[in-house]
Amino acid sequence: MYTMPSPSVYIFSKTLLYYIKERERHVSPFKQSVMIIHNLGYPRIGSQRELKKACESYWTGKITLDELQATARNIRLQNWALQQQKGIDWIPCNDFSFYDQVLDTALMVGAVPQRYRTLQEKKIRETDLLFAMARGYQRDGDDITAMEMTKWFDTNYHYIVPEFTAGQTFHFFSRKVTDQFLEAKKENYAAKPVILGPVSFLLLGKEKTAGFNRLSLIDKLLPVYLEVLSQLTKAGAEVVQLDEPCLSLDLDEAALQVFIDTYAQIHAAFPQLHILLASYFECYGKNLPVALALPVQTLHLDLVRCPLQLDDILETAIANTSLHLSLGVVDGRNIWKNDYTRSLQQIQKAVSVLGKDRIAIAPSCSLLHVPCDLDNETALSPEIKNWMAFAKQKLQELKDLRDIVNGNTALLDTNKAAIHNRATSPLIHRKEVKDRVAAFTAADARRNSTFPVRQNIQQQQFGLPLFPTTTIGSFPQTDDIRQLRARLKKGELTTEQYEAAIEKATIEVIRWQEEIGLDVLVHGEFERNDMVEYFGEQLQGFLFTKNGWVQSYGSRCVKPPVIFGDVSRPANMTVRWSSFAQAHTDKLMKGMLTGPVTILQWSFVRDDQPRSTTANQIAWAIRDEVVALEQAGIKVIQIDEPAIREGLPLRKENRAAYLEWAVQAFRISASGVKDETQIHTHMCYSEFNDIIEHIAAMDADVITIETSRSQMELLDAFAGFKYPNEIGPGVYDIHSPRQPSAEEMISLLEKAAVTLPARNLWVNPDCGLKTRKWPETKVALSNMVRAAEVMREKASL
Ligand SMILES: Nc1nc2c(c(=O)[nH]1)N[C@@H](CNc1ccc(C(=O)N[C@@H](CCC(=O)N[C@@H](CCC(=O)N[C@@H](CCC(=O)O)C(=O)O)C(=O)O)C(=O)O)cc1)CN2
Ligand code: MET
Numbered sequence: 044m045y046t047m048p049s050p051s052v053y054i055f056s057k058t059l060l061y062y063i064k065e066r067e068r069h070v071s072p073f074k075q076s077v078m079i080i081h082n083l084g085y086p087r088i089g090s091q092r093e094l095k096k097a098c099e100s101y102w103t104g105k106i107t108l109d110e111l112q113a114t115a116r117n118i119r120l121q122n123w124a125l126q127q128q129k130g131i132d133w134i135p136c137n138d139f140s141f142y143d144q145v146l147d148t149a150l151m152v153g154a155v156p157q158r159y160r161t162l163q164e165k166k167i168r169e170t171d172l173l174f175a176m177a178r179g180y181q182r183d184g185d186d187i188t189a190m191e192m193t194k195w196f197d198t199n200y201h202y203i204v205p206e207f208t209a210g211q212t213f214h215f216f217s218r219k220v221t222d223q224f225l226e227a228k229k230e231n232y233a234a235k236p237v238i239l240g241p242v243s244f245l246l247l248g249k250e251k252t253a254g255f256n257r258l259s260l261i262d263k264l265l266p267v268y269l270e271v272l273s274q275l276t277k278a279g280a281e282v283v284q285l286d287e288p289c290l291s292l293d294l295d296e297a298a299l300q301v302f303i304d305t306y307a308q309i310h311a312a313f314p315q316l317h318i319l320l321a322s323y324f325e326c327y328g329k330n331l332p333v334a335l336a337l338p339v340q341t342l343h344l345d346l347v348r349c350p351l352q353l354d355d356i357l358e359t360a361i362a363n364t365s366l367h368l369s370l371g372v373v374d375g376r377n378i379w380k381n382d383y384t385r386s387l388q389q390i391q392k393a394v395s396v397l398g399k400d401r402i403a404i405a406p407s408c409s410l411l412h413v414p415c416d417l418d419n420e421t422a423l424s425p426e427i428k429n430w431m432a433f434a435k436q437k438l439q440e441l442k443d444l445r446d447i448v449n450g451n452t453a454l455l456d457t458n459k460a461a462i463h464n465r466a467t468s469p470l471i472h473r474k475e476v477k478d479r480v481a482a483f484t485a486a487d488a489r490r491n492s493t494f495p496v497r498q499n500i501q502q503q504q505f506g507l508p509l510f511p512t513t514t515i516g517s518f519p520q521t522d523d524i525r526q527l528r529a530r531l532k533k534g535e536l537t538t539e540q541y542e543a544a545i546e547k548a549t550i551e552v553i554r555w556q557e558e559i560g561l562d563v564l565v566h567g568e569f570e571r572n573d574m575v576e577y578f579g580e581q582l583q584g585f586l587f588t589k590n591g592w593v594q595s596y597g598s599r600c601v602k603p604p605v606i607f608g609d610v611s612r613p614a615n616m617t618v619r620w621s622s623f624a625q626a627h628t629d630k631l632m633k634g635m636l637t638g639p640v641t642i643l644q645w646s647f648v649r650d651d652q653p654r655s656t657t658a659n660q661i662a663w664a665i666r667d668e669v670v671a672l673e674q675a676g677i678k679v680i681q682i683d684e685p686a687i688r689e690g691l692p693l694r695k696e697n698r699a700a701y702l703e704w705a706v707q708a709f710r711i712s713a714s715g716v717k718d719e720t721q722i723h724t725h726m727c728y729s730e731f732n733d734i735i736e737h738i739a740a741m742d743a744d745v746i747t748i749e750t751s752r753s754q755m756e757l758l759d760a761f762a763g764f765k766y767p768n769e770i771g772p773g774v775y776d777i778h779s780p781r782q783p784s785a786e787e788m789i790s791l792l793e794k795a796a797v798t799l800p801a802r803n804l805w806v807n808p809d810c811g812l813k814t815r816k817w818p819e820t821k822v823a824l825s826n827m828v829r830a831a832e833v834m835r836e837k838a839s840l
């Protein structure tokens with residue numbers, strides 16, 4: 044909820060007031076006489092995942108760089124043509140990326156970490172350098188680790204974390220931004236370059252040397268941005284979108300001052316350039332006065348996440364300035380059809396204060412986070428499909444909204460009918476589900492005994508060695524495995540044939556794990572397309588799409604299920620595969636489930652009830668599955684919650700409430716079993732330091748967690764907090780094809796053993812192995828088991 048900032052924030056800077064006045068003197072060269080519609084970014088994977096396929100083919104040497112570039116260019120041209128056709132006035136360019144827009148920005152400003160210099164000296168091509176930074180490079184005697192990757196705000200998109208060192212310098216290196224502007228211009232598109240702004244670029248990165256603040260690099264960075272803007276202006280750019288999503292975070296006054304100074308300098312250098320400043324995913328909150336005072340022409344507001352800020356903004360001095368507003372009324376984070384009545388209220392309110400010519404309308408954020416085209420979904424129930432909109436349809440919604448503002452009321456009536464149909468549909472509600480969630484008592488979220496009691500029982504029962512080894516669940520999802528599923532779908536395989544092939548793969552992976560000496564085995568998850576989609580397909584209240592792909596990182600995509608109604612579990616979901624696997628080994632076989640918060644977070648969620656209610660409905664369904672696994676003789680059950688940190692609200696003031704229901708949902712799912720049953724959870728891809736006590740409150744017997752890319756930095760937080768339960772800090776990065784040596788894993792384990800009691804330590808990779816190939820997986824895991832053995836020997840000396 045938006046609250047007005049305290050007056051002290053308004054007046055903390057004299058410079059700020061000066062710039063407000065400055066801007067009022069300035070008359071925008073951008074003559075708008077109608078309401079603009081624009082877009083912040085379009086999905087770049089291609090509506091048939093063309094980019095994913097081309098990148099992966101390039102990485103395996105099946106196509107050339109020229110062929111990859113040609114695919115990329117086609118995607119850009121198609122996206123621009125589509126947006127043009129939908130009447131979008133400012134069409135984004137430079138929103139295309141081969142991997143990630145933050146990495147692109149690092150290359151733009153020449154922020155290439157030292158360890159890639161040898162590649163630059165060898166004059167490898169820019170795109171290859173980009174891929175090396177993203178994925179690591181192990182070839183021709185070079186062995187260079189990848190850059191770190193982390194969650195993009197509260198999304199399932201991951202960006203490459205810029206690395207900064209004291210004394211770092213920048214220069215205009217990658218020309219992608221100007222090249223792509225010129226490419227669009229050549230095709231006669233009114234392109235608006237989209238660039239991650241300099242302050243957020245610094246804030247999103249990490250200091251790699253001690254004793255300095257990365258924001259202090261702004262003086263060196265800004266000249267490069269000015270150079271970029273100068274090149275763009277020379278090339279004919281009239282509007283430039285600078286994304287500063289860090290304005291959605293809690294910022295201190297020093298950071299806000301950097302915003303003020305930076306944008307003042309940009310304005311001073313380019314007084315005629317129309318800068319559109321975009322932040323999204325949250326309210327501007329306490330940063331609002333600064334945001335409103337920055338000398339930019341247009342300020343973008345995410346009115347989906349923060350509808351209330353519109354009143355505050357319109358009520359303040361804004362009516363007296365020349366500032367334009369971009370109203371983000373169409374949800375860029377979800378797939379529900381826009382409620383035109385609601386959007387029009389917001390648009391008309393703004394128009395009545397500022398006039399049409401000072402209003403643009405847009406999606407709330409880049410459309411990167413939604414699938415491309417609902418028209419490709421031919422198997423959806425027509426009723427539910429009529430409630431939905433993907434990226435292409437969202438462009439149409441912008442056009443419709445403008446047409447309605449201009450008098451086309453028929454469009455409004457059609458929309459009202461769809462919104463009404465969804466609100467009143469019997470498909471959504473199931474009384475028994477609501478009743479069960481409502482009957483919750485505290486005991487439902489508590490294991491029978493405390494952790495120390497459970498730990499003794501479990502250690503006696505299992506007799507595992509010190510530093511027990513395990514993996515996170517999935518083994519390589521080879522093309523062969525995916526082909527099986529594709530052929531099953533096409534009817535080329537019967538269910539029996541499909542299952543026989545999956546059984547064979549499962550038995551093979553069990554034998555192999557036994558051979559190399561892993562302690563707690565997994566079945567490999569070969570039967571799953573994705574850890575969330577697989578459950579979505581089996582739960583009621585969910586629907587799944589055929590082609591609703593969204594980029595997660597690099598070439599990796601997900602097809603989030605859609606939660607449209609009350610959730611229940613009509614039948615066992617994983618018991619068949621887990622008991623099959625346990626029957627084929629005398630070792631412990633881990634059952635493998637996805638937790639309620641992650642299923643919620645990685646789905647498109649209904650927006651007609653609180654997320655916490657939906658999370659609880661999923662929690663009860665997972666709990667039933669956990670109990671069913673226990674009854675089937677599975678003694679170790681992992682409930683993955685990799686997305687628990689991702690769901691954390693961006694603003695601190697909203698976090699406690701979220702953590703309370705999220706932790707409780709996990710505990711509901713985990714608390715139906717006996718003390719003897721060991722519950723694992725797994726988390727990856729985030730900074731966990733700030734929620735460590737809540738992770739402890741989840742009370743899983745074992746947590747396996749990603750730590751290797753950050754060299755076990757995370758463990759200091761666990762140690763500092765005296766994390767009570769067992770923990771497996773990931774000893775190698777599974778997101779890179781690079782093969783880790785036993786020695787490097789031993790050194791990480793030694794670090795871990797200094798900070799945490801050896802009795803509580805497990806040995807495992809950072810995450811599941813589904814994205815890896817077999818050869819590297821075999822080497823890596825054999826080395827990992829050897830590392831554990833060395834640790835055991837050292838401990839016994
Ligand atoms: N939902 C989710 N979010 C997550 C993760 C995750 O595992 N799941 N992991 C973290 C990192 N993100 C990741 C995201 C995706 C993948 C991933 O491996 N995705 C696969 C797709 C997985 C999938 O659903 N596969 C389906 C569909 C496979 C497919 O592409 N089939 C072909 C057909 C095959 C053929 O005919 O050749 C097609 O549809 O074109 C299946 O196995 O059945 C990919 O992009 O390659 C990994 C990590 C964080 N977020
Ligand atoms: C993104 S977390 C992945 C957990 C899952 N069990 C796997 O191994 O793939």
Ligand SMILES: [Zn+2]
Pocket residue numbers: 515685725726727809810811
């Ligand atoms: Zn993981």
